[in-house]
Each structure stands twice: as C-alpha cells, then as structure tokens.
Amino acid sequence: MQSILPHLRALHAFESFGRLGSVSAAARELGVTPGAISQQIKILEEQLQMQLIMKDGRRASLAPRAKAYHAVLSSGFEKLKQAQHLLSQQVADLDVHVSGLPTLLLKWLNPRLHRFEARFGETSIRLEATHVEPDPEFLDHMFRLTYGTVSNVFPHARALFRDTCFPVCSPGFLKDHPDALDLEKMANLPWIDIDWGPAYASVPRLSNWLVAQGMPKPAHRPISVHSLSSSALEAVASGKGIALAQSSFASIDIDLGRLVRMSQKFVEMPEPYFICWGPQMMENEKSRNFLNWVLSEASG
Known part of the structure; x- marks a missing residue:
C-alpha cells in the first residue's frame, strides 16, 4: 500500500x-x-x-x-x-464565542447574559449548544462550558460550581396529587428520568435521591427518559410527572412558578461544572471580561 x-x-x-x-x-x-x-x-x-x-x-x-x-x-x-x-465566526467579527452543554447554556448562562451586557456594554456573543467536546486547540477561539473531568484535556479550566439536585413537579401535578410532598409516597408517583449516557453514570437520578433519604426506589419504570435535562424539565412543567432537577437548571422555572421544589433535602452532583479556554483567549479584552464575569456569577 x-x-x-x-x-x-x-x-x-x-x-x-x-x-x-x-x-x-x-x-x-x-x-x-x-x-x-x-x-x-x-x-x-x-x-x-x-x-x-x-x-x-x-x-x-x-x-x-x-x-x-x-x-x-x-x-x-x-x-x-x-x-x-471557527474561521467563519472570526470573519463575522463576534466578540465572544461560547460552546457549552445545551442545558447549561439554556438554563444557566443565557438568562444571565443581560447582566454581562449591562456591565460591559453591548457584546456580540455566539452560543453553541452541543454535547460534543471541541478539540483543545480550538479553545484559542472559544470558551467551553462543560462538566467534570473532561475539562482536564483543555489548556485552562476553572471550576464554576458544584450543583445540588432535588425533586420537582408542576403546580398542576401537585394539585392532582396533593400527597406528592409525602416522601413515603413519592416512589409511587409517575416520574421522568434524565440519562446523560454511560460516560455520566455517576450523575444522581431520582432513585439515588430517594435512597439518600431512606426511601425506596421508584416502584415502576419512568414514563419517559431524556438525554437533555431541559427536555425533562419541560415534560415536568407540563404536568407529566416528577423528576430530579439540578438547582442551576430549575431555579428560574421555580421562580416563575412553572416548577415546584418538592423537598429541601438534596444530593450533590459528584463533580463541578467548568469553564475552559485557550491561552490566546486572554489576549482579547472582551474575552477576559467574559471570563471574570462568568466566574463571579458562579460564585455569587
């Protein structure tokens, strides 16, 4: 050959x-x-x-x-x-390019971006939601918001926060199931599962939360299984069942009254979320501002 x-x-x-x-x-x-x-x-x-x-x-x-x-x-x-x-994005003269896990961008970062612009002025930001991790050399042109030890492959990474998880349901579901807040009865309720895939087997699910409270696991199979946390939360908000939600993903819907936190008890995610970047990103003032702002938002 x-x-x-x-x-x-x-x-x-x-x-x-x-x-x-x-x-x-x-x-x-x-x-x-x-x-x-x-x-x-x-x-x-x-x-x-x-x-x-x-x-x-x-x-x-x-x-x-x-x-x-x-x-x-x-x-x-x-x-x-x-x-x-990446080249086309540079030609488009974007100020900041952020790649991230879909629900992390949708439910955590995006609702906060107005505070970044209020502080630093109008900024052209591209948000690219994907589960696929970019090649490390591409991080001289973008930030990556990701989860866990995968951050180790990138040139620079800083932990953002370690999330907590608790069960949620919709107000309508709670009205139809007034005993849903009783931990002893929760295992018998319709529930919605979130499964990120085998690479994230340690991420807690509703069964883990129930066991941590000394309760039995769900008595039946979930009515649906979602690879996207945001998709599962939408199913919960529509009244289809309960799910174990991450605080950073569910907090806005709880504030808006679309979701109800069913217990103050929680379990922690095993690893933090991270922001990752390459060395050349810090040569750009707006990128430096964005990094510092994201870190402050995560610690606030």
Missing part, C-alpha cells in the same frame, strides 16, 4: 458515501453525479490496493476492512469542518 496521501476528492467521495450509506446520497451532498462518486471511490481503491465497497445485489456498503479507515477519515473531515466554522 502506498504511503502517499490519496487525492482529497477521492477521500471526500468515500467519506460521504460511508457516512450517508449510498452513492446517490453522497452525490447529492457533493453536487456531482453518482458516476463521479463511484469513479472516485474506484480510484481510491486502486491507490490503497484494497476493497472499500462491497455489493449485495444493487445495495452497496463499506467493506469490513474499510470501516476503521472510514471512521478515522470521518473524524479528520469533521475537524476540517470545525476549523472552517
């Missing part, structure tokens, strides 16, 4: 085909004919001296040996897309 890098056009055609699953879909994405996609993949196969595509009748798919190659190649193209995205 040759060590010379194949033509970018052939790599692009192969990456698109493997990701989308068909020649016609790759052709539409890249704005070429299906024949052009097939030709570029054939060129790549000849240069790599290996089969990349196998056919089962009229259906084509990645050959088993090509799957690992495609996965690495896709990550490279994704990095190119991220670099282009």
Whole structure:
C-alpha cells in the first residue's frame, strides 16, 4: 500500500458515501453525479490496493476492512469542518464565542447574559449548544462550558460550581396529587428520568435521591427518559410527572412558578461544572471580561 496521501476528492467521495450509506446520497451532498462518486471511490481503491465497497445485489456498503479507515477519515473531515466554522465566526467579527452543554447554556448562562451586557456594554456573543467536546486547540477561539473531568484535556479550566439536585413537579401535578410532598409516597408517583449516557453514570437520578433519604426506589419504570435535562424539565412543567432537577437548571422555572421544589433535602452532583479556554483567549479584552464575569456569577 502506498504511503502517499490519496487525492482529497477521492477521500471526500468515500467519506460521504460511508457516512450517508449510498452513492446517490453522497452525490447529492457533493453536487456531482453518482458516476463521479463511484469513479472516485474506484480510484481510491486502486491507490490503497484494497476493497472499500462491497455489493449485495444493487445495495452497496463499506467493506469490513474499510470501516476503521472510514471512521478515522470521518473524524479528520469533521475537524476540517470545525476549523472552517471557527474561521467563519472570526470573519463575522463576534466578540465572544461560547460552546457549552445545551442545558447549561439554556438554563444557566443565557438568562444571565443581560447582566454581562449591562456591565460591559453591548457584546456580540455566539452560543453553541452541543454535547460534543471541541478539540483543545480550538479553545484559542472559544470558551467551553462543560462538566467534570473532561475539562482536564483543555489548556485552562476553572471550576464554576458544584450543583445540588432535588425533586420537582408542576403546580398542576401537585394539585392532582396533593400527597406528592409525602416522601413515603413519592416512589409511587409517575416520574421522568434524565440519562446523560454511560460516560455520566455517576450523575444522581431520582432513585439515588430517594435512597439518600431512606426511601425506596421508584416502584415502576419512568414514563419517559431524556438525554437533555431541559427536555425533562419541560415534560415536568407540563404536568407529566416528577423528576430530579439540578438547582442551576430549575431555579428560574421555580421562580416563575412553572416548577415546584418538592423537598429541601438534596444530593450533590459528584463533580463541578467548568469553564475552559485557550491561552490566546486572554489576549482579547472582551474575552477576559467574559471570563471574570462568568466566574463571579458562579460564585455569587
């Protein structure tokens, strides 16, 4: 197999085909004919001296040996897309770019931004909500608000706060279930679960809170499971059940009367939330102001 890098056009055609699953879909994405996609993949196969595509009748798919190659190649193209995205944001002359976990941006940061502008004047801020952690080298162009030990991979990180968790429900739900505040009966109520995935298995759930209070776990399965805390809280606010909420995410809805805190007892999140950044971020005055402001908000 040759060590010379194949033509970018052939790599692009192969990456698109493997990701989308068909020649016609790759052709539409890249704005070429299906024949052009097939030709570029054939060129790549000849240069790599290996089969990349196998056919089962009229259906084509990645050959088993090509799957690992495609996965690495896709990550490279994704990095190119991220670099282009960052460049476009710089050209747009934004003052501050913040990437963050979706609910952390929606429920904690966004409601506070008016205080930043009141203190430092009008500022152009881009908020990018994503669970995908950016590459550390990209943090010379953005801040990252994230959770836990993943912050260790970034050049600079400061803890913001360690959140607390307690059960919440809607006023309407409480009216329909007047005994909902009785801890001994809470395990029998309809409930909504929040599951961030296996990487966050230590994040407490309603069962953990109940056990911490000496109560039994929920007596039945949740009526729904949400990967986004904000989505779960909206389901709770609509009266569908109770959920274990984080204080930083639920406080505004509690103040607005959309949610009711069902107990003053709480459990702590095992790790803090963090703000992360790269060295060059501190060369910009507005970025320095934003960092100092976020830290003050978290400690307030």
